[in-house]
Amino acid sequence: MMKKNxxxxxxxxxxxxxxxxxAAMTVPAYxxxxxxxxxxxxxxxxxxxCILIWLxxxxxxxxxxxxxxxxxxxxxxxPISTKGDLQISEHxxxxxxxxxxxxxIRSMSTREADHTRGRYYMHTAYVPxxxxxxxxxxxxxxxxxxxxxxxxxxxxxxxxxxxxxxAGFLGMTHAPFVVDSNGNIRNVDRNSSRRDRLQQRxxxxxxxxxxxxxxxxGDLPKxxxxxxxxxxxxxxxxxxxxxxxxxxxxKTQEAYGNNNFGRGLLMARRxxxxxxxxxxxxxxxxxxxxxxxxTLRDQKLPQLDQGIAALTQDLKDRGMLENTVIVCMGxxxxxxxxxxxxxxxxxxxxxxxxxxGGGLNGGIAVGETDKDGTAILGKSYLPGDxxxxxxxxxKIPLNIVHTSKRGRPMKIANGGTPIEELVG
Amino acid sequence: xxxxxxxxxxxxxxxxxxxxxxxxxxGARGKEKGYRYKxxxxxxxxxxxxxxxxWEDNEVTPSKTAKDAAWLRxxxxxxxxxxxxxxVAESFLRDKDPDKRARIIDQLLEDDDYTHNWTTIWTNLLIxxxxxxxxxxxxxxxxxxxxxxxxxxxxxxxxDILVAKGRYDENxxxxxxxxxxxxRDEGVQATAKTTRLFLGVQVQCTQCHNHPxxxxxxxxxxxxxxxxxxxxxxxxxxxxxETGRQVDDYSEIVVRNVEGPVFFEKRSGLMQVAxxxxxxxxxxxxxxxxxxxALAKSVVNDPEHHLxxxxxxxxxxxxxxxxxxxxxxxxxxxxPASHPELLDFLTEKFVESDYDLKMLIRWIANSEAYQLSxxxxxxxxxxxxxxGELPLFSHAYIKSMEAEQLFDSLLIAANAAxxxxxxxAESSRRRNRWLQQFVTTFGTDENDEATTFNGSIPQALMMMxxxxxxAATDCKPGSLLHRVVQSDERETKKIQQIYLAALCRTPSGRxxxxxxxxxxxxxxxxxxxxxxxxxxxxxxxFIFIR
Numbered sequence: 001m002m003k004k005n006x007x008x009x010x011x012x013x014x015x016x017x018x019x020x021x022x023a024a025m026t027v028p029a030y031x032x033x034x035x036x037x038x039x040x041x042x043x044x045x046x047x048x049x050c051i052l053i054w055l056x057x058x059x060x061x062x063x064x065x066x067x068x069x070x071x072x073x074x075x076x077x078x079p080i081s082t083k084g085d086l087q088i089s090e091h092x093x094x095x096x097x098x099x100x101x102x103x104x105i106r107s108m109s110t111r112e113a114d115h116t117r118g119r120y121y122m123h124t125a126y127v128p129x130x131x132x133x134x135x136x137x138x139x140x141x142x143x144x145x146x147x148x149x150x151x152x153x154x155x156x157x158x159x160x161x162x163x164x165x166x167a168g169f170l171g172m173t174h175a176p177f178v179v180d181s182n183g184n185i186r187n188v189d190r191n192s193s194r195r196d197r198l199q200q201r202x203x204x205x206x207x208x209x210x211x212x213x214x215x216x217x218g219d220l221p222k223x224x225x226x227x228x229x230x231x232x233x234x235x236x237x238x239x240x241x242x243x244x245x246x247x248x249x250x251k252t253q254e255a256y257g258n259n260n261f262g263r264g265l266l267m268a269r270r271x272x273x274x275x276x277x278x279x280x281x282x283x284x285x286x287x288x289x290x291x292x293x294x295t296l297r298d299q300k301l302p303q304l305d306q307g308i309a310a311l312t313q314d315l316k317d318r319g320m321l322e323n324t325v326i327v328c329m330g331x332x333x334x335x336x337x338x339x340x341x342x343x344x345x346x347x348x349x350x351x352x353x354x355x356x357g358g359g360l361n362g363g364i365a366v367g368e369t370d371k372d373g374t375a376i377l378g379k380s381y382l383p384g385d386x387x388x389x390x391x392x393x394x395k396i397p398l399n400i401v402h403t404s405k406r407g408r409p410m411k412i413a414n415g416g417t418p419i420e421e422l423v424g
Numbered sequence: 425x426x427x428x429x430x431x432x433x434x435x436x437x438x439x440x441x442x443x444x445x446x447x448x449x450x451g452a453r454g455k456e457k458g459y460r461y462k463x464x465x466x467x468x469x470x471x472x473x474x475x476x477x478x479w480e481d482n483e484v485t486p487s488k489t490a491k492d493a494a495w496l497r498x499x500x501x502x503x504x505x506x507x508x509x510x511x512v513a514e515s516f517l518r519d520k521d522p523d524k525r526a527r528i529i530d531q532l533l534e535d536d537d538y539t540h541n542w543t544t545i546w547t548n549l550l551i552x553x554x555x556x557x558x559x560x561x562x563x564x565x566x567x568x569x570x571x572x573x574x575x576x577x578x579x580x581x582x583x584d585i586l587v588a589k590g591r592y593d594e595n596x597x598x599x600x601x602x603x604x605x606x607x608r609d610e611g612v613q614a615t616a617k618t619t620r621l622f623l624g625v626q627v628q629c630t631q632c633h634n635h636p637x638x639x640x641x642x643x644x645x646x647x648x649x650x651x652x653x654x655x656x657x658x659x660x661x662x663x664x665x666e667t668g669r670q671v672d673d674y675s676e677i678v679v680r681n682v683e684g685p686v687f688f689e690k691r692s693g694l695m696q697v698a699x700x701x702x703x704x705x706x707x708x709x710x711x712x713x714x715x716x717x718a719l720a721k722s723v724v725n726d727p728e729h730h731l732x733x734x735x736x737x738x739x740x741x742x743x744x745x746x747x748x749x750x751x752x753x754x755x756x757x758x759x760p761a762s763h764p765e766l767l768d769f770l771t772e773k774f775v776e777s778d779y780d781l782k783m784l785i786r787w788i789a790n791s792e793a794y795q796l797s798x799x800x801x802x803x804x805x806x807x808x809x810x811x812g813e814l815p816l817f818s819h820a821y822i823k824s825m826e827a828e829q830l831f832d833s834l835l836i837a838a839n840a841a842x843x844x845x846x847x848x849a850e851s852s853r854r855r856n857r858w859l860q861q862f863v864t865t866f867g868t869d870e871n872d873e874a875t876t877f878n879g880s881i882p883q884a885l886m887m888m889x890x891x892x893x894x895a896a897t898d899c900k901p902g903s904l905l906h907r908v909v910q911s912d913e914r915e916t917k918k919i920q921q922i923y924l925a926a927l928c929r930t931p932s933g934r935x936x937x938x939x940x941x942x943x944x945x946x947x948x949x950x951x952x953x954x955x956x957x958x959x960x961x962x963x964x965x966f967i968f969i970r
Contacts, residue, residue: 114628132812155881162864163874175880178864186861187885197955198888200945205959207938208927212965216800217822218810224879224964231884289607405811 045320047149048394049272050141050358052280053265053308055330056163057287058118060344061352062336062373063296064089065104066365071372073336076293084363091301094309100363101312101321102356103422107367109380110332113346115287118331123165125384125414132404136165137387138278139174140412144396145277146174152275153237155230160264161282169404171219173226176280181260183243183267188235195236202232219405242274243267252314257306265311272324277394283307286330289343304328308354315357325358325393327386336373350376353386358393360422384416392418459523462530463786467773472792474766478816485803487796487819493517494797494970495525497928498820499789501969502743503532505541506832509839510904510925529789533782537832542781543568544828545742549621550585551603552873553856553863558659558675559602560592561856562849567596578735578779579724582622586720589655591676598677602657605677610686611652619648622723624734624755640756642690646698650686651707651719654679679714702726732779733771737761739781740770743788745821745969746809762814793817798970822968827862827877830967831855831892837926837961838896839904861886879967887962896961897954909953922953926960 062068065088067079079087082099095102112118117128124134135143138157146156155177157164164176179185209228213221234240245253245263248270256262264281271279283304288295308328315321333351334344350369356362368377391398391413400412479486490498496516500508508516516524532538546568547561555561571581588597604614616628630645655677662673685697700707700715702722709718723731737755741747748761761767770787777783788794798820800807809815825833832855862877876882887893899905908921919939923931931939939956946952960966 162876166878172879175878177881178876185885186882187889197951200942201955201958201962204938204942204956205962207934208959208963208965211932211934212963212968217798217968217970218800218808220810220822220824220879220968221964224967227879227881228884228888228962231881231888234881235885235888289609408812 044275045273045318046323047272047275047277048145048323048358049277049279050138050325050327050390050394051265051268051272051311052138052164052278053326053328054163054280054282055286055304055328056119056282056284057330058115058332058334058346059286059300059330060288060292060296060334062333062344063292064092064301065352065354066106066369066373068336068369068371068373071336073338073372073374075338077297082363086363086365089301091297092305094305095312098309098312101316102308102326102354102362103360103364103366104352104354105366105381105386105419105422106352106369107376107378107380108329108333108351108353108382108386109376110348110351110383113332113348115331115346118346118348119163120165122329122331122383124168125382125387125416126410132408132410133166133168134410135168135170135174135402136176137390137413138164138176138280139167139170140387140402141278141390141394141396142167142174143170143402144400145394149275149277152239153233154239154242154271154274154276155234156276157278157280158268158271158276159280159282160267161260161284163282163284164280169410170402171226172223173230175227179243179267181245181263181267181281183245183263185234185240185243188240198232239274242270242276245270255306255310255314257303257310259303261303262307262310265307266314269311269314269318269320272320273318288334289339289345290341292334292338292343312356321357322359325355325360325390327353327355327390329353329386350374350380355386355389355422358390360389360393361424364421366419366421381419382414382416384414385419386416387413388416389418389422392423459521459527461523461526463783463790465790467787468790468792470769471766471787474763474769475791475793475817478763479804479818482806482816483803484807484816484818485801486793487799487801487804489795490797490820491929492524493924493928495795496528498969499525499529499532499794501825501829501833503529503541503785503789504535504537505544505829506537506836507926508928509836510908510921513924513928514921525795526786526790529786533785539569539572542572546572548828550600552865553859553875554865554873556603556606558592558606558672559599560596561599563592563596564599564603565596565852567599572781575780575782578781579731580779582731583720583724586618586622586723587714587716589677589679589714591674593674601655601677602675605655605657611649611655614652614655615645615649620753622734623730624737624753625730626754626756642688643696643698644701644704646686646688646696647701647704648719650698650700651715653684653686654682654714655716656680681713703728703730729771729775732774733767735779735781736767736770736774736784739784740767740788743785743794744815744817745823746815748815750809762816794820796820798822820970822970824879825967825969827859827875828855829969830877831858834892834896834961837904837957838892839925858892887967893958893961897957899950899954905953905957909950918953919956922957923960926957927963927965 062073063075063077067077067087067089068074069079078090080090080093080096081087082096084099084102086099086104088096088099110118110121112121112127120128123136125137126134142157146152149156157174157176159176159178160181162178167174209225213225241247245267248266253266256266261281261283268279268281285300312321312326315324332346332348335347339345350373367379367381369375370377388398396412398412402410402412404410493513496508496513500506516528521527543565547564551559551561551564585597585600588595588601590598592599592602601614604617605611619625619627627640627645627648630640630642634641657675658678659675660673661670664671685699687695687697690696700709700718702719707718707722709715712718733755734753737747737749738752741752748763748767749755749759755761774784796819800819804818806813807816807818809821862875863873864876865873897905899909904925908918911918920930923929942955943949943952946955
């Protein structure tokens with residue numbers, strides 16, 4: 001018997017098929033509304049993913065990962081031994097216990113010591129250039145892996161706390177989706193009683209939208225439609241649950257730390273479990289021109305220590321660490337020399353990044369700096385080498401070349417090479 | 425309806441009142457032949473000549489002239505920062521005067537919303553969308569409002585900003601420098617921002633090393649920097665009698681009595697010294713107490729007119745979506761301009777006009793290129809600066825509305841006529857609060873910020889489910905939608921009006937078919953009109969300035 005659903009009872013699958021039908025009527029190739037997932041909440045522990053822990057402002061890595069006891073640049077902190085084959089700061093004791101799974105690259109040399117330029121360079125592997133906007137690496141991963149995960153109804157590049165750059169020439173559908181660490185997503189109307197209405201509106205909208213796309217005004221109108229498609233998907237998806245950190249076991253929440261950073265990392269794990277291939281968690285406050293040691297000891301490092309240690313352990317416990325790469329870095333390091341305000345200034349010539357999981361070798365220090373931390377001894381690395389290493393771990397082929405809007409070929413990770421000690 | 429929504433709506437209505445009060449202008453005027461232009465048409469002809477040369481050299485054919493309604497929408501958004509009210513669009517379409525475009529440009533330049541729009545734009549440029557701590561946004565806005573309302577010569581405005589001292593509430597111009605001096609950074613940020621914003625050059629990377637792409641040397645940054653040596657911010661505190669605690673009072677810029685050069689460190693570790701110089705030329709600072717006065721004088725007396733050129737490039741970029749260089753504030757030998765002769769010509773004329781901003785806008789908005797449609801044709805497809813090509817201006821480039829333009833446009837779309845005057849400060853604060861959802865700051869020494877109002881998912885969600893579109897489509901008495909729906913007009917006319925209000929065009933055949941279908945499936949006509957308006961406001965055609 002044919003029976004019309006009263007308002008509010010239309011289920012997701014039903015609605016999506018309606019929308020798809022409406023869409024098909026006008027543009028057959030138009031597909032964003034017809035992807036229907038019956039089993040959205042399924043846990044996906046075997047999918048590859050990367051979690052980027054972004055230390056915005058530029059962390060003083062000489063006080064964290066590559067200490068210089070005995071040097072005039074050494075500062076106030078002592079190194080401690082870890083479960084790995086390297087020493088790190090005494091104020092990262094919990095991470096020290098996870099260090100068999102994590103490694104440090106001590107020979108980053110990246111030349112950009114301006115926040116904006118450094119942030120761009122470390123995120124994209126390319127230096128800023130006025131004629132093209134390069135995608136942040138999260139957008140690259142979204143493009144390469146996210147597009148293939150048809151079950152994924154939430155964005156495949158999530159930025160907790162923002163500042164993750166842009167999708168550049170890969171287009172707005174791969175732009176970082178910014179949320180706060182409480183998982184609040186503004187303006188998401190999850191009230192299912194209004195879905196009939198939404199369907200009617202979208203059918204009308206579709207006609208106007210397509211009219212403008214076909215009017216010959218470049219690529220932007222189409223990109224607008226694609227983004228709306230993603231937004232509609234999101235509004236109606238049960239995968240949105242992944243953003244709700246508060247539904248996690250209180251003990252787990254406590255382990256990560258009762259702060260934005262801890263919640264952000266826990267959300268990252270939940271998102272990765274849902275199939276999101278790239279999550280960036282932003283922890284700011286590292287631009288320490290003043291009072292670097294007190295700030296690190298009392299505020300920054302305890303938070304970082306608890307969060308990263310909990311994340312590593314949690315991923316390990318769930319059998320996800322083998323598939324999930326963790327990268328922790330900022331736009332540059334800070335001057336080995338301590339300035340008159342007991343601070344450290346911007347420094348890109350010799351600094352450290354932390355990386356682990358995803359099957360990469362743990363517990364090692366790659367490369368080294370001289371006794372004062374001002375120069376790299378031997379081989380140095382660029383952001384492209386980090387991202388090439390991540391590619392290798394995520395099984396993204398390194399011979400991929402993207403094409404900018406102008407038709408310029410862009411090698412993935414700017415042609416960087418996976419770091420041998422980590423992937424060997 | 426909850427309280428927030430009521431508040432939003434009342435502000436909506438208030439703000440619309442102001443916008444309308446000065447916009448219903450087209451109808452009443454004399455019938456005399458020929459409009460008396462306020463600008464020299466020879467200058468516009470010269471602009472057209474330079475632009476046409478570019479078309480010929482690159483063998484492109486310009487797109488046809490934009491339809492009146494689409495052009496009206498564009499000039500409104502570019503000049504006063506919002507879409508035209510329905511009534512204005514209707515009367516503009518009825519108007520048969522061949523000079524109606526020139527006339528509406530002049531009218532818009534005298535509109536209160538011109539001042540409002542440019543105050544918004546320059547407040548964002550000078551202090552950012554998020555006000556740094558201990559900086560007065562209101563103070564900055566007050567200073568700019570006066571400057572744009574009186575159309576003060578741009579060189580005078582910049583002079584005042586550069587030499588400003590005193591309390592942030594008394595001299596609004598100091599807020600520019602206060603916003604750049606939030607950290608003790610020896611004026612580094614002030615140097616970088618001042619050269620970019622006012623002179624159109626980016627010397628900030630020469631802070632640490634020589635410029636990678638041209639011959640600017642590291643000392644140049646520090647030579648500029650040394651002009652800011654004596655400027656100092658002082659943050660006053662006062663006793664709160666209720667709590668007995670010290671709390672923030674006002675902040676100010678004072679001039680401190682220090683002499684001598686600036687020292688900086690070369691990459692080699694060598695210490696160097698820099699004296700005040702303006703683009704490498706020594707500046708005599710012996711007779712000034714504050715070197716910023718010497719800098720300001722150099723800026724306004726600069727024989728190369730960097731200040732004028734930077735403004736011309738920025739203004740052109742504002743109206744066309746692309747300046748002569750990309751980005752507009754990075755000019756120099758490493759980044760050649762698309763139309764260098766035109767840029768020089770306009771710079772010269774702008775200086776001759778005594779830095780008259782409204783005149784500069786008249787020249788640009790009356791130019792042939794600005795009249796063109798944004799639709800490509802088969803012979804100008806290569807003119808696509810979005811893909812990195814140099815712009816030829818053979819068609820208009822579509823640009824996405826800025827967040828402020830969207831906010832103000834949605835107020836117009838919600839529109840209730842005949843409301844009382846808006847409280848400017850209050851509606852501006854409201855808008856700013858709404859904007860914060862899109863702003864991310866990095867918390868670095870440069871106070872840099874990013875926006876998620878960039879066409880990504882959060883923006884789409886805001887449009888689909890947010891309070892502004894809801895207020896525009898709720899069809900409450902007093903709203904535009906209510907007025908149209910309840911009028912005695914025929915359905916066809918009502919639908920036309922709704923299209924005109926949202927998109928400044930009439931519905932196409934395909935649109936009409938879709939609308940009919942929508943009316944068939946809707947449970948009542950009001951719902952259908954609401955859903956139609958929702959669809960229009962959510963469309964790409966709405967968010968893009970075309």
